[in-house]
Amino acid sequence: MTENKNKKLFKYRMLAPLWIAIFIDVLGFTILFPLVGFFGELFETNNIVIGLIFSVNAMFGFVFGPILSKLSDRYGRKPLLLISQFGTLFAFVLTAFSNTLWMLIIARMIDGMFGGNFPIAKAIISDKVPPKDRGIQMANVGIAHVLASLFGPAIGGFFFTFFGLLGPGLFAAGLTVITIVVTISMLEETWPKEKRLHSHKRTSDVSLKVRENKNALFMLGLWAFHTISFTIIMSSLSFFSVTVLKLSVLDVSFVFMISGIFRAGVRFTLFKPTIKKLGETNAIRVGLVIFFVSFFLIGFSSNVVVIVIIFMFVSFAASLTRGPMNSKISQTASPKIQGKINGLSSGLDSIAQIIGPLAGALIITTLPPYWLGIIVALIALPAIVMSFQNIEKKKYDPTANLINHSMER
Structure with missing residues (x-):
């Protein structure tokens, strides 16, 4: 296999x-x-x-x-x-x-x-x-x-x-x-x-179909809470390391590198066995809970060793959630509009990247460090709650789609 x-x-x-x-x-x-x-x-x-x-x-x-x-x-x-x-x-x-x-x-x-x-x-x-x-x-x-x-x-x-x-x-x-x-x-x-000449434009109904797809909107909402909280933390790490931990350039690079090494180790060793044992849905839930706890603890950490350990767990959680969640999102839509649904999830990532650096810098500069953990954990919390709403059943149903079309006619 x-x-x-x-x-x-x-x-x-x-x-x-x-x-x-x-x-x-x-x-x-x-x-x-x-x-x-x-x-x-x-x-x-x-x-x-x-x-x-x-x-x-x-x-x-x-x-x-x-x-x-x-x-x-x-x-x-x-x-x-x-x-x-x-x-x-x-x-x-x-x-x-x-x-x-x-x-x-x-x-x-x-x-x-x-x-x-x-x-x-x-x-x-x-x-x-x-x-x-x-x-x-x-x-x-x-x-x-x-x-x-x-x-x-x-x-x-x-x-x-x-x-x-x-x-x-x-x-x-x-x-x-x-x-x-x-x-x-x-x-x-x-x-x-030759392919470009023969390609045909999709109708504007594609956007309408996504807007009417409750399963897709639910999973995109779950992804939004997750990716915004994740991006705020990741884009804040350098600011946090300099402002709170008082690290040098090489120290910060070391923290990022250790996180990368652990992430690679998880990706190539633990990822597949864990997904196989837990299944995608439970892996997502476990990962989101790890994110919530890790994000909360980051704000109360003032030691570089503790930060490195926490980011090891963050890397593990990222492996368990981000790929499987993208898979779940794609399963909520018809094969004919996969480009559209994946484009919407990528758009949410872009919005998170707009919010993340500014929000992280603002929190770290104007508030005590522990507020970073509290605020980001609160943003991550709805994703955990939503993940327990039978997300394994939120898939594209061609039968329901046919019924909707017949009712429209």
């Missing part, structure tokens, strides 16, 4: 350049992410302003990501992926040479505007992989994140310590150049002109 799954995982070798490109792209992001807590001192401002800048970055991504995806339907995946990568390259270079706050703001705006890499990557997978294998191939995106988190934070901390922002910025830019070369030379166009 395991052998068959491994064969499926590496079945579509034509996607190998895409996995290389995604891994390098994520590595560039993980190099800079742990450094965010030090930007306030570097640019002589406060954490709230830095949090706002990174929220604006996510806001631009929320607006422009779908636009780039739609343009890829019209002009092909490869050209738009390259445009996105060149935009990311320019943003990294501008970040590296940022010596004023306005340069950093412009760099983050540009990065958000051209942040269409992942939606286009999902479209490429959808072009080449049939629905029955698509979930397994989508898992490779998660694996790229896990592997990148092993090396990125340490690289970023090292270069920032010895070269300032110039070091990690240029290193990330160099990685993006490699991504562009791989895309140009190795990645084939999966949505050629």
Whole structure:
């Protein structure tokens, strides 16, 4: 059985350049992410302003990501992926040479505007992989994140310590150049002109069907509470480490790296046996409870060892919940509108990324640290309550759909 799954995982070798490109792209992001807590001192401002800048970055991504995806339907995946990568390259270079706050703001705006890499990557997978294998191939995106988190934070901390922002910025830019070369030379166009000419537009009824799908709306609501609480904590870690724990750049990078190592270990060892034993639904419930307890305890922690241990549990909870919850969301909708339902869950992630950095920085700067744990745990609580509402039964029912259509007629 395991052998068959491994064969499926590496079945579509034509996607190998895409996995290389995604891994390098994520590595560039993980190099800079742990450094965010030090930007306030570097640019002589406060954490709230830095949090706002990174929220604006996510806001631009929320607006422009779908636009780039739609343009890829019209002009092909490869050209738009390259445009996105060149935009990311320019943003990294501008970040590296940022010596004023306005340069950093412009760099983050540009990065958000051209942040269409992942939606286009999902479209490429959808072009080449049939629905029955698509979930397994989508898992490779998660694996790229896990592997990148092993090396990125340490690289970023090292270069920032010895070269300032110039070091990690240029290193990330160099990685993006490699991504562009791989895309140009190795990645084939999966949505050629002949397919584009014969493609037909979906009707506006798709949005209506999702709005009328109570199971889909329920699972999307559950995901919203989870992903907002999760993103606030993750985007606050660098601020918390600097402001509360008083850690150095290398110390913060070490915390992120340890979390990444544990997450990789869980992903490749404990994940499958745990899911097999508990089942997806119970795994989600256990993971959400672990999140709630961990988020609450973070606010009362003032020791780096305790924080590292807590984030080990957070990593375990992430493995148990995020993938299975996405699977549950996709099961609430018709196969004909999978793109729409997955787009809505991705949109909620983008909203969480807009809220997260600003909310985290605001709480840490204006309130005692324990309020971070209390507020985020309260946001996470509704997801736990909702998860016990028979989510295993909230699936797409084609029979009910047919009845609704006949009543409309």
